[in-house]
Amino acid sequence: MVSTVSYGKLNPLRLNRHKIHNGAKQMMTKILVFLFLVATTFTFSLTSAWAGERAPDAAHGKTLHSKSCMGCHDNSQYTRSNRIIHTFEDLSARVKFCDAAANADFSPNDLNDVVEHLNVDFYKFGK
Numbered sequence: 001m002v003s004t005v006s007y008g009k010l011n012p013l014r015l016n017r018h019k020i021h022n023g024a025k026q027m028m029t030k031i032l033v034f035l036f037l038v039a040t041t042f043t044f045s046l047t048s049a050w051a052g053e054r055a056p057d058a059a060h061g062k063t064l065h066s067k068s069c070m071g072c073h074d075n076s077q078y079t080r081s082n083r084i085i086h087t088f089e090d091l092s093a094r095v096k097f098c099d100a101a102a103n104a105d106f107s108p109n110d111l112n113d114v115v116e117h118l119n120v121d122f123y124k125f126g127k
């Protein structure tokens with residue numbers, strides 16, 4: 001024989017369920033906030049990478065230059081009296097051009113690093 005007890009508004013089972021429900025809601029909110037933070041951090045780091053906002057690394061550029069850029073000319077090319085590069089923009093364009101000539105296949109960051117190396121050590125253009 002099953003006896004039914006009516007607790008009305010004070011049904012302890014319902015109170016308990018209510019608590020659990022609230023706990024789950026709070027947990028869900030925390031998870032959502034966490035996911036939101038992860039997503040925004042990730043998006044920001046990606047956009048700054050796309051925008052090329054990473055600071056150029058002249059030392060890395062020097063290593064790349066020694067490895068891939070000495071096939072046709074040496075550093076004296078950059079200090080010769082009749083040199084063809086007169087602005088920072090000329091330099092960026094020339095490094096891209098010579099990257100293709102050298103088949104060096106530098107990434108955009110690599111190109112920035114090599115330009116930085118040549119500018120810091122030879123051309124010294126203001127940006």
Ligand code: HEC
Nearest residue numbers: 068069071072077078083084085094095098099101102104
């Ligand atoms: C396939 C041969 C070749 C390779 C490899 C090469 N260059 Fe050049 N580069 C040249 C030539 C030829 C010139 C001179 C062009 C002229 O005088 O009109 C030159 C000139 C330059 C200049 C301009 C020098 C000036 O007059 O101020 C820069 C800067 C330069 N190269 C950078 C690089 C970089 C960086 C690399 C490596 C990615 C590289 N080069 C690899 C052929 C090459």
